[in-house]
Amino acid sequence: MSTATTTPRAAVLREAALTVCGRREGKTKACNSCLRKADAAVQLARGADVNTRLLPRIADILCGSAGQPCAACWDKATTLILELRP
Ligand SMILES: [Zn+2]
Ligand SMILES: [Zn+2]
Numbered sequence: 656m657s658t659a660t661t662t663p664r665a666a667v668l669r670e671a672a673l674t675v676c677g678r679r680e681g682k683t684k685a686c687n688s689c690l691r692k693a694d695a696a697v698q699l700a701r702g703a704d705v706n707t708r709l710l711p712r713i714a715d716i717l718c719g720s721a722g723q724p725c726a727a728c729w730d731k732a733t734t735l736i737l738e739l740r741p
Contacts, residue, residue, distance in 0.1 A: 667739070671697050674735050675717055692717050696732070700739045709736060 672685035672693035685693065696713045714724035714732035724732070 668694055668697055670738065671735055674738060675731055692719075693735075696735055697739065700736060 668690070669685070672690040673682070675693045675696070676682075676685035676689035695716050699713060699716070700709060710729070710732055711722075711724070713735060714728045715722060717731050717735075718724035718728035720728075
């Protein structure tokens with residue numbers, strides 16, 4: 656029942672998914688796999704304060720690793736969190 660959202664959820668998710676999938680000129684849509692990861696990451700980010708240990712968890716989601724996300728996914732997670740911050 657939220658009527659006063661400035662950014663529609665779908666748009667936020669689309670942008671986040673693009674970040675996860677990798678932005679490229681002319682690319683407007685992320686693949687389904689990245690869309691799902693972004694969805695999980697966005698939900699995590701929403702429920703947490705800025706200073707919680709969000710980064711490792713999101714990096715882990717993006718990488719699909721068990722606690723050992725690679726450097727590229729750390730980068731993406733960092734970008735994602737910055738983008739999701741109000
Ligand atoms: Zn993708
Ligand atoms: Zn990775």
